[in-house]
Amino acid sequence: MKGMLASEQTQEMQECLICKQEKGYGIQVLHYFICESCEQELVNTDTKEEAYNEYVHRLRKVRDSLFQNRRPIH
Numbered sequence: 001m002k003g004m005l006a007s008e009q010t011q012e013m014q015e016c017l018i019c020k021q022e023k024g025y026g027i028q029v030l031h032y033f034i035c036e037s038c039e040q041e042l043v044n045t046d047t048k049e050e051a052y053n054e055y056v057h058r059l060r061k062v063r064d065s066l067f068q069n070r071r072p073i074h
């Protein structure tokens with residue numbers, strides 16, 4: 001039955017590092033979460049360097065802001 005299967009789904013929603021949307025499925029990279037669709041895009045952008053660089057740039061920005069939060073600049 002459909003209802004029984006749904007109740008077994010215990011996966012928690014997590015915020016994706018790239019698209020900032022709450023998703024239930026994805027991969028965990030260290031302590032970062034990347035949702036299924038962004039992971040697919042990362043895999044598929046292998047031949048499109050520009051798009052890949054955009055992701056790398058975004059990841060770097062997130063990492064920088066994490067460091068800034070840890071250490072106040074003032």
Ligand SMILES: [Zn+2]
Nearest residue numbers: 016019035038
């Ligand atoms: Zn995502």
